[in-house]
Amino acid sequence: MPLLFLISMLCNYSSARFLSCRKLSKISSISSVVVDSLLPSSISKKTHFSSLRISSSSSSPLFCIFPCLYFSKISALHFCRPNSTMASQSAQSIHDFTVKDARGNDVGFSTYKGKVLLIVNVASKCGLTNSNYTELSQLYGKYKNQGFEILAFPCNQFGEEEPGTNEEILETACTRFKAEYPIFDKIDVNGDNAAPVYKFLKSSKGGLFGDSITWNFAKFLVDRDGHVVDRYAPTTSPLSIEKDIKKLLGVS
Template structure:
C-alpha cells in the first residue's frame, strides 16, 4: 500500500499523466468535484483559498466525478470550461474519476482507507475534501457540506508547520 499521495499519478484532462510527487512539500487539498451539484458554488471558496495561499506552498487538486446522480458533464472539456468561466478556477483539475466502488481511482482508495475513522469509509458525495500535509499524508477529511472557508484555520496551521 502507498505511503503518501506522492506515490500516485493522476490523469490530466488532456489524457497525460502527472505524478503527484510534483506537489511534494506542499499542503494539498484533494476535492472530488461536480459541475451540477448543490455544492458546486464551493468552487468559489476553493478558488479564494487557492489564490490566498498558493504562494505559501498550498494547492488544490480537483477531481471531477460523475458517480453521484450524474452531476458532471460527459465531456471533460465542458467541465474545465464551466469551472473557468463560472468560478475562475485556476487550481489544477484532473480527468473525471470514480471516487468510490470497485473502480475507484487508486488515489481515492488510498485517501478513504487512510481517513476511514474520520467520516467512515468511501466517499459519499461530491465535494468531499482531504487535507494533505507537506509530508504527503492525509491529515483531515471534510464532509461535502463543509464550506472551504471552514477549512482555513486547519490550512493555516499546516502552512505554518
C-alpha cells in the same frame, strides 16, 4: 443472561410499536450529510458516516417485529467490511501516485512534495457547486504562493451531476468559476473502479461506519509530506477549514 434477553426483547417490542412494516420499508438511507448537519462542527468535521441503505428485505416479518436486529445487521456488515486498500497498500504517501489531468497528461504527485494539498471530488451541476467552487478559488488565491495547492477530481457517481466531457468540465471550472488550480480526469471515487489515489485517501482517513465518499465536494487535507491529516464532509465549506490549512502552512 435471562435478564439481558428480557431487556433485549422489551427494546425490540418497543421499537416495533413505532416502526411498522410499512414505515420501515420506506426508509431508504441514513445519510452522512444529514448526520453531519446535526452534529457539532467539532465532531462532524472529523467524522465520516457512510450511507446505510436498507434493502427490500426490510419488509420481512422478522425485521418488522425486531427492527433492532436489522440495524445490528447493518452495523456488523459495515464494521466487518474490509477497507479498499488492496490497490494502494504499497503507497506510503500521496506522492507515490501518478494520475491523468483533464487534458490527458500524466501528472506525478511527487511534483507536489513540500506542498499542502486540498483534494476535492467536484461536480458541475450540484447544489454545492457554486459555493464550493467560489470558496476554493478564494482559498487558492490567498495561499497558492505559500505552498498550497488544490487538486480537483470530477466525479459523476453522485446524482450524475458531472455528466459532461473533460472539455465541458474545464469550461465550467476555469471559465465560469475562474479556477486556476489543477483539474484532473474524471474518475470514480467509490466502488471496484475507484481510482487508486482515492482508495489511498479513504483508507488513510476513513469514517466510523466505512470509508465511502458520500457526495460531491468531500475534502481531504494533506500535509507537506503527503500524509492525509484530515477529512471533511461535503457540507463543510472550504473557508471553514482555512484555519487548518494555515496551521499546516505555518502562517498566521
